[in-house]
Amino acid sequence: MQLGLVGLGRMGGNMRERLRRAGHEVVGYAHDPKVSDVASIQELVGKLAAPRVVWVMVPADVTDSVIEELAGVMAQGDIIIDGGNSRFSNDKPRAERLGKRGIGYVDCGVSGGVWGIEYGYGLMVGGADEHVQRCMPIFEALKPEGPYGFVHAGGVGAGHYAKMVHNGIEYGLMHAYAEGYELMRASEYIDDVPGVIKSWREGTVVKSWLLDLLDRALEEDPELAGVRGYAEDTGEGRWTVEEAIRLAVPLNVIADSLFARFASRQEDSPAMKAVAALRFQFGGHAVKKD
Amino acid sequence: MQLGLVGLGRMGGNMRERLRRAGHEVVGYAHDPKVSDVASIQELVGKLAAPRVVWVMVPADVTDSVIEELAGVMAQGDIIIDGGNSRFSNDKPRAERLGKRGIGYVDCGVSGGVWGIEYGYGLMVGGADEHVQRCMPIFEALKPEGPYGFVHAGGVGAGHYAKMVHNGIEYGLMHAYAEGYELMRASEYIDDVPGVIKSWREGTVVKSWLLDLLDRALEEDPELAGVRGYAEDTGEGRWTVEEAIRLAVPLNVIADSLFARFASRQEDSPAMKAVAALRFQFGGHAVKKD
């Protein structure tokens, strides 16, 4: 089928390629004329036969303006898919705004990162049945082969919500491996930490794709000597904990994983300055001076 | 090769079967005459040609007495493998006691649970090179096919240590999935929680064997209605946090996962009784009476 695709970055560019390999006709637009198939969003929409489906794959902070621009040139019966990392709570307002013009809206969380072009993208979709049905050929082409990798999780917002939880879990999984890794590094018992990690790839309870990637990272740099212990966080981790608060769900592990990223970006910890100052006050414990 | 195997429970019995399928000659001993190949440990040792290898696969609290009994009838040049869940710190003292009699000692952490007979057991081994070499045919038969599933992690104790860390990580991984699961259950956004879990099995960053099992559990009982939120813990989780303390390694995620199990077994939380009592004292906040 035909698809318009706005945004041809690391993710969007690979998705265009995977969709074309599957026989779909993709018209892509990006600011960069070297990768763009058309000169403007208007031209993109003009090249598609109605009823159209346009997939938006741009940074979350510009998604609303892109959708607004699209809506201005699209027509009743068309559908817009947001495949970016929007906060789930933005989806319903968007769907309502588009609905007034007769344009359908589907939100789609996309996992798979740089590996998706080859193995397929995990897709989590929210929206009305009729809209999701219309887009299924696209979803089928993007998802991995086999019975997994796609879910219509619920109404509008459910796709981004499921992707948010996916990422929250991902934070916890990564940190669990990371803690075990650090403990082995610290212990005098283990001579071959990368070897232990590698061995776990089969026959164990902890085997996973993330573990495979950790093994791969250690093959490239066995001591991780070239990597700083510094990690950004994306919106999804924060939103997961915000949802834990809204819904009164205890999420100790995911919150601690998020907080560890916050701490990784601090030069010094103001909290620990206060602890050090207190220890000096009551016990005369030595304080390291800056 | 020949192997003596003491302990034919859920793990030992399956391992005997997998080894025999691979062509090894296994003489198994257990208290239960219905499963035991011999009537006593002495008879087991008598059936093996020197130099012997005997694998001990019994509950951790009887391992030392079984090893003691074995040592009494084994001879210089023999090797004992402890494949049970011993605390790593018991290994070196054991190896020294056995070493005085000229008996070698290898510790082996075994993962894989009820699935190992089919897919192979993840093996983490500690001990001297010469002892590990002698046992390699057994390890080769037990481990999964392919390049993974076995590591000689270091000297005596390293096998149980690596298995301990493996289990500590496992606690964290399981709890990360569990938290994400609970959040989706609590949210009005997700209509099909089992469907989301299932979809994640391919194309996502969180795909893993544990996730496959969670999908399987939800297929059998989509609401987990028949399961109580109650979990025992095994020694390895506790030892992991004890090691975190000994080595000054921050293990927030694994400790929180362990503590969640402790809490799951409490009828009521004494700590929260104190919190409730305090809230009443300073704010007159209502207290639920028992």
Place this chain on the structure above:
Amino acid sequence: MQLGLVGLGRMGGNMRERLRRAGHEVVGYAHDPKVSDVASIQELVGKLAAPRVVWVMVPADVTDSVIEELAGVMAQGDIIIDGGNSRFSNDKPRAERLGKRGIGYVDCGVSGGVWGIEYGYGLMVGGADEHVQRCMPIFEALKPEGPYGFVHAGGVGAGHYAKMVHNGIEYGLMHAYAEGYELMRASEYIDDVPGVIKSWREGTVVKSWLLDLLDRALEEDPELAGVRGYAEDTGEGRWTVEEAIRLAVPLNVIADSLFARFASRQEDSPAMKAVAALRFQFGGHAVKKD
């Protein structure tokens, strides 16, 4: 000076009393005619000479409508103080709305609970200097004697913000005591847990008002046998963790304390159901059936 006071509940009623003891003229309004000094907000405003100060001390969810009603009958140059538990982020929009009518706005976090009438209320205030100055006689009467118990923390919103952090810290403090209490209860070493708590009231690093209250609670019920381990949470605890997320500040202790309250209100933990189900899947570990 004259003060209008809307809301005469547990807090407002005591504050009226403390203010009157200090010689101020307080006109109080509440729905309940048995405690109210006037029949309506309009009557309350009418009894005050301009420029007026009216303190609003009502539940957070009706604060905006009460302020709206007040604004309709108050005049340029008057001041409204919100002493309730509003989210700090509501303060600036309110101040702007009132500012358009020439009415000043001061937000005031109030601590002290049921003890405030006797010992004074800890006050944390946000607003413009001129507005805060006008209200100082009221603040002076409400606060404890001596150099502490009052701060002008910053512009509009700073008062509720400081109170929010105060309450977040309170969650952590209470939980730290609660954990120590539970550990002593669980240990075979301590014969006299209430005695230990009592002893800590002087000469120790952990002495505090909260500890005094814990001692008091244990005097009334040494085993806390009549209290269930169940605790509500108020908005401030949640907002504190939301702010931690917004500002990328690691708040492990306060978040864990909040999550413990969430968990205290669950009949069973969905997360631990998932953990139990997983343990059964991979290890055949027994599951408690519901």
Place this chain on the structure above:
Amino acid sequence: MQLGLVGLGRMGGNMRERLRRAGHEVVGYAHDPKVSDVASIQELVGKLAAPRVVWVMVPADVTDSVIEELAGVMAQGDIIIDGGNSRFSNDKPRAERLGKRGIGYVDCGVSGGVWGIEYGYGLMVGGADEHVQRCMPIFEALKPEGPYGFVHAGGVGAGHYAKMVHNGIEYGLMHAYAEGYELMRASEYIDDVPGVIKSWREGTVVKSWLLDLLDRALEEDPELAGVRGYAEDTGEGRWTVEEAIRLAVPLNVIADSLFARFASRQEDSPAMKAVAALRFQFGGHAVKKD
């Protein structure tokens, strides 16, 4: 009464002074002849009339050897008090060894730090009634005036156990304040962080001695600019979490506070290196190079 006192460091020296002010006859011994009253432990014991009481106040790692030396020159009916920071589990073995010679043993946790000389030391005592009774005049002199500051918590070991829990709680309390402090520092809402802390000293739920000390620290250095966010930990914090593990008590807050100290001493976090490496592997997220 007469007391022998071995160890005249920061704590022991001040305790000698406080005891003498109360009219007791204290013979102190320390390696440093400038502060010691006698030239040897033997001389110290010789100066005391039987039955003797000797208080040992030395670093935990030399306590056993000092007690051994004392036991060699003391006699049946004498009592040794260990006021140092011994692990509670050492107390019973010690008491048994001394008991064979007819020497009584009392363990005493001592709080109060540099402030004890003036305000009294919080004492938590374990031991047999008859031994504790004999020592009461000493305890009475050391403790603060009034009904608090002393507890006979149970048999041998209970004193050090109660002190251990005291310190575990202390970790949690300090970290709760520290987190609130950091959040206010990070927020654009609070103009006067030290002012807020100071205000809380009266009229609030969070008032405490530790808060007074934090105020004091901020008076000396309002930005804590001269303090590094680096904190050692003492045995008690670690032992508290070890006991949590032994007794299956969830201690999330205290464990997180302990882990925060571990993290404060790391140049870089190996766990966060692993997280950063993983993020690069699956998402191509930028990694900071060392």
